[in-house]
Amino acid sequence: MGDHESSKLDHENHLLLDQPLLQLPVELLRKNLRSARFEVEKDGSFVKETLKKTATDSVNGRISQQDVLKTLDSMITRMRGVKRKLTAFSEEENRLHRHEEARVKHLTELYGMYSVDDVKYEGWSRTRLDRLLTDYLLRQGYVNSARALAQERGIELLVDVDTFDQMNRIRQCLLNGSVQEALAWCTAGDTKKELRKMDSNLEFMLRYQQYIELVRSRSQTRPDEALAHARKHLFPYKDIYPKEVLHACGLLGMPPECVDRVEAYKELYAPARWQMLADLFTATHHSLLSLPPIPLLHIALSSGLSALKTPACHSIHPNSAAAPSHHTSLSLATSVCPICSTELNELARNVPHALHSKSHVEPDLLLLPNGRAYGKARLEEYAKKAGLAEGQVKDLRTGDVYEVDQLKKVYIS
Amino acid sequence: MSLLELQKELEKFNRASKLTLAVQDADDLINFLVSAREEVAAANDPHTTSLTLTKLQNPISAQLDAINSDLGRVHKSQNAFHKALSRSLKETKGTLPTDHDPMESQTALINRAIAMHLLREGQFEVASTFIGEAQPQSETSESAAQARRQPPSITISRPDTPPDAMITDADIPSDLTAFQSQALQEKFADMYSILTSLRQRDLYPAIGWARQNSTELEARGSNLEFELCKLQFIWLFKGPLVNGLPPTVDNGISGALKYARDNFGRFQHRHLREIERLSCAMVYAPNLTESPYKAIFDTSLAFDEVSSSFTREFCSLLGLSAESPLYVAATAGALALPNLVKWTGINRAKNTEWTTQNELAFETPLPRSMLYHSIFVCPVSRGQTTDANPPIILPCGHVLARESLQKLAKGIRYKCPYCPSEGVVKDAKEIIL
Numbered sequence: 011m012g013d014h015e016s017s018k019l020d021h022e023n024h025l026l027l028d029q030p031l032l033q034l035p036v037e038l039l040r041k042n043l044r045s046a047r048f049e050v051e052k053d054g055s056f057v058k059e060t061l062k063k064t065a066t067d068s069v070n071g072r073i074s075q076q077d078v079l080k081t082l083d084s085m086i087t088r089m090r091g092v093k094r095k096l097t098a099f100s101e102e103e104n105r106l107h108r109h110e111e112a113r114v115k116h117l118t119e120l121y122g123m124y125s126v127d128d129v130k131y132e133g134w135s136r137t138r139l140d141r142l143l144t145d146y147l148l149r150q151g152y153v154n155s156a157r158a159l160a161q162e163r164g165i166e167l168l169v170d171v172d173t174f175d176q177m178n179r180i181r182q183c184l185l186n187g188s189v190q191e192a193l194a195w196c197t198a199g200d201t202k203k204e205l206r207k208m209d210s211n212l213e214f215m216l217r218y219q220q221y222i223e224l225v226r227s228r229s230q231t232r233p234d235e236a237l238a239h240a241r242k243h244l245f246p247y248k249d250i251y252p253k254e255v256l257h258a259c260g261l262l263g264m265p266p267e268c269v270d271r272v273e274a275y276k277e278l279y280a281p282a283r284w285q286m287l288a289d290l291f292t293a294t295h296h297s298l299l300s301l302p303p304i305p306l307l308h309i310a311l312s313s314g315l316s317a318l319k320t321p322a323c324h325s326i327h328p329n330s331a332a333a334p335s336h337h338t339s340l341s342l343a344t345s346v347c348p349i350c351s352t353e354l355n356e357l358a359r360n361v362p363h364a365l366h367s368k369s370h371v372e373p374d375l376l377l378l379p380n381g382r383a384y385g386k387a388r389l390e391e392y393a394k395k396a397g398l399a400e401g402q403v404k405d406l407r408t409g410d411v412y413e414v415d416q417l418k419k420v421y422i423s
Numbered sequence: 424m425s426l427l428e429l430q431k432e433l434e435k436f437n438r439a440s441k442l443t444l445a446v447q448d449a450d451d452l453i454n455f456l457v458s459a460r461e462e463v464a465a466a467n468d469p470h471t472t473s474l475t476l477t478k479l480q481n482p483i484s485a486q487l488d489a490i491n492s493d494l495g496r497v498h499k500s501q502n503a504f505h506k507a508l509s510r511s512l513k514e515t516k517g518t519l520p521t522d523h524d525p526m527e528s529q530t531a532l533i534n535r536a537i538a539m540h541l542l543r544e545g546q547f548e549v550a551s552t553f554i555g556e557a558q559p560q561s562e563t564s565e566s567a568a569q570a571r572r573q574p575p576s577i578t579i580s581r582p583d584t585p586p587d588a589m590i591t592d593a594d595i596p597s598d599l600t601a602f603q604s605q606a607l608q609e610k611f612a613d614m615y616s617i618l619t620s621l622r623q624r625d626l627y628p629a630i631g632w633a634r635q636n637s638t639e640l641e642a643r644g645s646n647l648e649f650e651l652c653k654l655q656f657i658w659l660f661k662g663p664l665v666n667g668l669p670p671t672v673d674n675g676i677s678g679a680l681k682y683a684r685d686n687f688g689r690f691q692h693r694h695l696r697e698i699e700r701l702s703c704a705m706v707y708a709p710n711l712t713e714s715p716y717k718a719i720f721d722t723s724l725a726f727d728e729v730s731s732s733f734t735r736e737f738c739s740l741l742g743l744s745a746e747s748p749l750y751v752a753a754t755a756g757a758l759a760l761p762n763l764v765k766w767t768g769i770n771r772a773k774n775t776e777w778t779t780q781n782e783l784a785f786e787t788p789l790p791r792s793m794l795y796h797s798i799f800v801c802p803v804s805r806g807q808t809t810d811a812n813p814p815i816i817l818p819c820g821h822v823l824a825r826e827s828l829q830k831l832a833k834g835i836r837y838k839c840p841y842c843p844s845e846g847v848v849k850d851a852k853e854i855i856l
Contacts, residue, residue, distance in 0.1 A: 017790035022425065023761035026519065029512050036505050043501060046442060047494050050449075054487045057456075061483055065476035071469060078472055082460040089456060093449040100442035103497075107437055114433050118426050126758065126790045139753045143537060147553070150530070155553035159541075162549055302519055307753070308526035309519055311533070313763045314756025317787035320796045321809040347795030348748030353539045357532045360525050365783045366807055370791075370798040371856055377816060382855045420854065421820045423802040423841055 017126040027306055028117055031141070034170055035110040037299045039103060045199035046099040053092045057085045112167035141168050146307040148174035151181070177295050184288040189216045192291050204298060211251065212294045217243035218254055219287060222278050225261050236262060312361055315354065319363040323349040375420035378405055378412055383420050425511060432507035439500035445493035452486040455479065517764035523776045540749040542611065543738050547618055547730070614737050621730050624666065626655045629733055639740055647729075647736050649690045649697075654725050656682055656701060660708075661722070676708055751793065759787035782807070797856040803827035803840060816854040819844040825853075 064081045067073040073081075116137065123131045140163045147156035153175050160169050183191040196205060196213045205212060221244060224236035240258055248255040261275055269275045277283070296303055349358045372385030382405060389403045398404060401414045459479045463472045526533060534557045541550035617628045633640060633648035640647055660679035663670040672678065687698050700719065707714035766785045767777060777784065799814045800807055801824035808814045808824045815825045821841045823831075828851060831837050838845045 016788035017792075020761065024757060025426070026517070026760050026764060027757055029519075032508055032512070036501070036508060039501055040505070043442075043494065043497055046445070047491075047498075050445070050487075050490055050494065054490065057452075058484055058487060061476065061480055065473065065480060068469070068473035068476050075463075075467060075469065075472060078476070079460065079464060082456060082463065086453060086456045086460065089449060089453045093446060093453060096442060096446045096449055100446050103442050107441075111433060111437060114426065114430055118430055121425070121427055126754075127792065135754045135757070136750060138757065139750050142753055143540075143749075146533070146537070150534075150557070152553060152556040155549060155556050158549045158552045159546065162546055302521055304521050304524045304527070306519075307533070308524050309521070309760070310753045310756035312525045312756070313520075313760045313787075314752035314754070314758075316763075316783055317755045317759035317789055318752060318793065318795070320798060321807055322796045325810050348746070348751040350795070351743050351748045353536045353743070353748045354752060357526075357529055357536060360529075362777070362780050362783045363807075364789075365786050366798050366800055367786060367805065368798075369800045370794050372797065375856070377854060381853055418816075419820050420816060420822060421841070422799065422822055 019120070019124055019126060019131070021121055024120065025117060027142075027310060028138070030300070030302055030306070031113050031168065032110065032117065033300055034173070035106045035113065038173065039106045039110075041204075041299070042099055042102050042106065044204075046096060048200045049092055049095050049099075053088045057088055060085055109167050109170075116168055137163070137165060137168070140165055142305075142307040142310055144169040144171070146305040148178070149305045151178045153178055173299070177292065181288045181292055184291055185284055187284055189219050189287070192216055192287070193220075195291075195295075201298070205294070208294075208297065210294050210298075212290055214244075214247055214251055214254070215287060215290060218251075218258065219283065221258055222261065222283075226266075226279060311357070315349065315358040316361045317364050318347070319349050319358050319361060320347075321363055323347060323355070323358060323363070369422050371422050375422065376403075377418040377420050378403070378410070379416050380405065380408065380410055380412075382407065389417075429507055429511040432504055432511075436500055436504040439503075440493065440496045442493070442497060444496075445490050448486060448489045448493055452483060452490070455482050455486060517761075517768045520763060520767040520777075522767075522771075536749055539611070539743075540747050542614070543734060543743070543747055547622070610737075610741055614734070617733070618730055621726060621733070624658065624726060626651055626658065626729075629729070630655065632737075633733075636740060640736060646694070647732060649694050650729055650732070652682075652686050652690070653697065653701065654722070654729055656687075657720055657722060657725075660704075660720070676705065680705075755789055755793055758789055758793075762787050799824075799856050801827050803831070813853050814856060815851045817844070817851050818846050822854060 060081060064073060064078060068078060116134075119130075119134055123134065125131070140159060144156045144160050144165070147153075147159065148169070148171065153171065156169070156174070157171050160166050160171055180191045180195055183189075193213070193216050196202060196216065202213070217239070221236060221239050224239055228236055240262075244251075244255055244258055257274060257278060261269075261278055264272070264275055269279055293303060295301075302309075348354055372388065374386035375383045376386055376389060377383045384406055388406065392406055393403045398411065402411055403414060403417065404411050456479075459475050462475050466472070466475075538550060538554055538557070541547075541553060613632070617632055620626070620628045630648070630651045633651055637648055656679050658666050659668075659674060659682055660676060662675040666674070668674045673681065683698075683701070690698065700716065704711065704714065704716035704719065707716055711717060711720050762785050763777065770777075798807060799822065801814070804824055804827045806812075806824065812824050812826045814822050815828050816822050817828075817837075817839050819839050819842050821839050823840070828837060828848065831840065832848050835848050836845060837848055837851075
């Protein structure tokens with residue numbers, strides 16, 4: 011039967027949603043290693059160079075005994091710092107390995123199931139929903155909820171609370187009007203290099219905002235501070251961001267009371283810029299870690315709502331083909347459709363309904379004189395439960411009673 | 424290569440060298456430096472110093488190289504695993520449709536759905552955290568506490584302007600929807616406050632609700648009301664030391680007895696046996712833990728159990744589906760996604776968005792258990808019937824869409840496309856499937 015076909019699990023394609031799950035720890039591992047390399051590179055070459063220089067100086071007698079000891083101490087301190095950092099990177103590495111292992115295990119469990127109706131599949135799919143929900147909560151910035159949900163469901167290894175928590179904190183700082191934290195993120199370790207590879211404008215935009223703030227408060231700060239900032243951080247990029255640099259120059263010449271009158275400058279002073287920067291940061295963060303730009307729950311929902319939706323779900327006739335009305339939702343009536351259920355009904359309004367090329371109706375349909383049709387088996391069972399006399403049936407929704415000989419067979423081709 | 428083979432790669436990856444080696448080598452390097460320093464300090468003689476420093480150069484540079492090659496090995500194993508991962512995902516074709524997100528502007532509705540999902544799944548702690556967090560104005564702890572009492576994220580802000588891609592014929596009057604959701608919001612507020620009381624071991628609000636709805640509950644075959652009363656009896660029975668209620672005559676064994684006299688009468692018909700057991704347990708009051716009634720009086724899980732069974736009954740009486748809609752939708756979403764991905768992959772070049780139509784342009788086969796409505800596809804037009812174009816049954820028993828019949832008919836007469844019978848259009852009647 012065709013039905014068998016549609017409940018069979020296509021493992022490879024069923025995991026479309028779950029690719030980021032496996033990818034993120036690997037991305038983070040790579041980032042972790044890059045940062046480790048960066049530190050070793052930086053401090054290692056310092057130690058090597060310093061040692062070489064000190065040795066030469068010492069041979070030539072250009073350095074005092076005391077200074078040699080001091081230099082050695084500074085090298086030891088540096089290397090201890092490197093060791094401390096490497097230890098932290100190593101712990102992070104172990105954590106990420108545990109994450110990846112748990113995820114591969116979780117996803118391969120699916121290969122042990124062959125049908126959607128498998129009981130094990132339900133459990134697996136529930137875990138997936140919890141993962142999707144946690145991802146959504148994290149992206150919305152509801153970190154405590156996400157943490158609580160992950161804990162309650164024991165899926166800490168399958169979600170990335172810490173990664174998003176860190177991101178959200180920086181994002182929140184931007185929304186509160188502070189660029190420091192985001193700038194620190196941009197320039198930490200090797201992120202700068204990676205951002206340059208992606209042609210990201212994040213750092214420039216943050217510097218630009220710093221400049222705007224300096225100009226805004228120029229009466230309190232030293233007047234040349236804004237200019238110095240611009241010289242250092244903005245002017246070198248005038249070929250890449252000509253418009254921004256031009257506006258930056260213009261802004262400096264604008265008396266504060268006139269700014270509101272020129273649309274372009276008014277925008278620069280607008281608080282909405284912080285929202286823009288926060289969104290830019292989020293987008294940059296996600297693409298740096300190869301995270302999907304939108305919550306996976308959105309993808310699952312838009313696809314799922316469409317697939318489940320029928321023209322009846324938003325029908326104007328409350329009693330038509332739609333779900334049985336609540337008071338009659340007996341065990342005999344079909345279960346309430348998730349799209350008709352209040353939770354999702356409004357949400358499903360903007361998605362298309364599913365395309366069907368075949369009719370799906372109850373077997374042995376019988377037409378009642380009131381225009382409603384039900385399957386023969388259900389009508390008979392309901393009549394028995396309602397204690398009707400032989401040869402009578404009762405409408406499952408309206409409760410009208412009819413004689414069996416008033417019924418008519420329905421042919422659905 | 425599938426994920427199953429990735430497992431082997433993962434084992435290899437886990438066994439491969441890691442950063443711990445680099446930490447060790449860094450430690451060795453520090454030791455070189457430290458011992459050199461000691462040497463220099465001990466000798467305190469320029470000649471030894473320059474000799475030590477010169478001799479130190481080679482080991483330090485070798486050690487640095489060692490650290491770098493440690494990192495190189497980690498890099499190599501990471502690359503190998505990364506490649507294996509890409510290979511294993513290659514069979515999964517296509518990329519996620521992220522260009523166009525119909526859910527983007529629906530945060531309020533999604534939040535509402537999640538809140539309802541968490542409530543119905545019994546994750547009350549998470550739900551209350553979520554409602555507190557998703558509620559933008561609740562900054563202070565006081566308003567957060569208020570948010571606890573009346574779950575506000577269930578407040579739905581309906582989109583002011585309905586999106587233009589609408590089902591042509593399915594606009595429920597908006598005031599009706601607003602009314603419905605308002606009522607629902609109050610119901611959930613009730614449910615939430617009852618559950619909060621339950622968590623504080625106060626059963627009375629729940630009992631009150633169960634009594635109000637006893638007819639419906641009984642029709643559903645639910646014992647909720649009795650279970651609640653029974654737990655109340657046990658709770659009182661345990662006395663002030665356990666339940667923390669004031670030690671009056673209404674508490675402890677006397678209170679439990681009084682409660683039983685006042686309340687158990689109504690259940691005698693249905694639950695006589697259990698009431699008898701409860702009364703017999705009285706005899707063992709001094710050492711219940713040793714008695715055969717120990718299990719009945721163990722309340723460690725009882726409150727959680729009644730809480731979840733209360734939630735279930737509450738949802739059923741509200742007409743909410745038994746399964747969480749969010750769960751069904753997400754599962755259906757994963758099942759339908761491959762076809763969506765395939766379609767968006769093909770149509771990306773044409774820049775058509777899949778949500779601008781009323782009907783999906785591709786089929787998304789779901790298992791039978793996920794079909795909730797009768798679906799009638801007109802055998803003539805091959806389209807699904809809608810409110811505007813309902814199914815019509817001909818006197819011969821064959822069913823068509825109304826528009827198809829109108830096209831087939833010549834004047835007022837038609838001929839059935841599936842059997843030899845002919846008839847008059849007005850004899851064909853609308854059918855509700």
